[in-house]
Amino acid sequence: MKTAGTMIGRTLANGLGILALLSVLIGLYLAFCYAPPDALQGDVQRIMYIHVPTAWVAFLAFFVVFVASIVYLWTRAPESDRLAAASAEIGVLFTALTLIDGSIWGKPTWGTWWTWDARLTTTAILLVIYVGYLMLRSFVEEPEQRARLAALVGIVGFIDVPIIYMSVLWFRTLHQPPSIQRGGVAMPDEMLLTLLFNFGAYTLVYFFFLVKRVRIESLRAIGDALMAAKVRHE
Amino acid sequence: MSNLAYIVAAYGITLGSLAVYGFLLWSQLRQAERDVAALSGGEGEGYGHQ
Numbered sequence: 001m002k003t004a005g006t007m008i009g010r011t012l013a014n015g016l017g018i019l020a021l022l023s024v025l026i027g028l029y030l031a032f033c034y035a036p037p038d039a040l041q042g043d044v045q046r047i048m049y050i051h052v053p054t055a056w057v058a059f060l061a062f063f064v065v066f067v068a069s070i071v072y073l074w075t076r077a078p079e080s081d082r083l084a085a086a087s088a089e090i091g092v093l094f095t096a097l098t099l100i101d102g103s104i105w106g107k108p109t110w111g112t113w114w115t116w117d118a119r120l121t122t123t124a125i126l127l128v129i130y131v132g133y134l135m136l137r138s139f140v141e142e143p144e145q146r147a148r149l150a151a152l153v154g155i156v157g158f159i160d161v162p163i164i165y166m167s168v169l170w171f172r173t174l175h176q177p178p179s180i181q182r183g184g185v186a187m188p189d190e191m192l193l194t195l196l197f198n199f200g201a202y203t204l205v206y207f208f209f210l211v212k213r214v215r216i217e218s219l220r221a222i223g224d225a226l227m228a229a230k231v232r233h234e
Numbered sequence: 235m236s237n238l239a240y241i242v243a244a245y246g247i248t249l250g251s252l253a254v255y256g257f258l259l260w261s262q263l264r265q266a267e268r269d270v271a272a273l274s275g276g277e278g279e280g281y282g283h284q
Contacts, residue, residue, distance in 0.1 A: 024249070044237040047244045054248060093255055101244040108240050205252060212259045219266035226273040 013211045020208045023201035027194070035194040047105040049194055053202040055098040055123075059161050061091030061206060062130065062154075069154035072147055078221065081147035084154050086213035088133050090206060095127045110174055118171035122164040129157040 031049035038045035068084035071077065102120070103113045114120065133153045140146035168177045187195070 028245075042237060044240050046241055050245055050248050093251065097248050097251055101248050104240050104244040104247070108237060209255065209259060212263055216259065216262050216266050219263070219270050223266065223269045223273055226270065230273065 009215075013208070013215075016204065016211065017208045020201065020204035023197075023204050027198040027201040030194040030197055035191050036188065041109055044105065044108045047101055049198045051098060051101045051105055052195060053198040054094050054101065056199055057202045057206045058091050058094035058098055058126070059165075060203065061087045061094060061210075062126070062158055062161055064210075065091065065130075065133075065154040066158035069151035072151045073155075076144075076147075078143075078147070079218075081150070082214055082217035082221065083210075084150065085137060086210055086217055088130050088137075088150075088154065089213060090209050092127065092130045092134060094202075094206070095123065095130065099123060099127065106174075115174055117173045117175055118167040119164065119173050119175035122160060122167050126157075126160045126164060129153070129160060133157060 064087040072080035
């Protein structure tokens with residue numbers, strides 16, 4: 001039964017991976033061949049189709065850390081801790097990529113690679129918080145203490161996410177306000193469709209990575225338990 | 235730098251990093267499956283590599 005379940009899980013995970021890859025390729029086609037160039041920025045604005053989705057995935061990843069951390073503190077289920085750890089690592093990757101491609105976009109549009117603007121600074125703080133989260137996990141050896149402390153950081157750290165989102169509205173910044181707001185959408189339909197498609201594509205990439213990362217954490221936990229049993233037996 | 239260079243750099247770094255991370259996950263998963271299979275002897279069949 002275990003083998004059959006594993007096979008089904010693998011097939012689903014690999015199917016998700018293929019779907020994610022196809023979606024990214026279609027997203028690239030839409031970004032370069034379907035969406036029109038921006039009237040002011042020209043072609044360099046096409047960086048938006050990768051910058052905004054990576055930022056969205058980073059927020060999603062840290063939201064998953066937030067929820068999984070609350071569930072862990074509530075239930076003490078190790079699966080929740082493993083989910084939080086996996087999602088935090090992916091979130092750090094996507095936050096770093098958001099800062100890098102945002103910086104590359106900033107140079108031709110703002111004339112600088114970096115400025116201590118509210119949106120950029122709060123995003124850099126987010127990266128530092130979750131790098132700290134991962135470092136904490138690697139420093140604390142006792143599993144329950146590690147999970148408990150990490151859950152606290154995972155919950156408190158998430159406070160920065162709504163601050164980042166609202167920073168362009170609360171402060172005077174170089175960064176443009178959200179393109180999609182309750183009041184309407186500030187872009188043509190072709191750009192909106194391309195952006196939304198890329199949101200979906202990179203969300204699929206996130207879930208594919210998450211499934212694989214959680215599986216690694218689960219196997220390591222099984223390995224640790226088997227090793228402990230072996231040592232006890234000897 | 236031309237606009238094209240900025241676009242290539244942004245997409246190249248992002249997609250390249252995701253590809254490298256995907257490869258690292260794949261190799262870590264294989265290693266974890268091998269470790270569990272070795273520790274559990276015959277019972278490790280269900281954890282075999284993908």
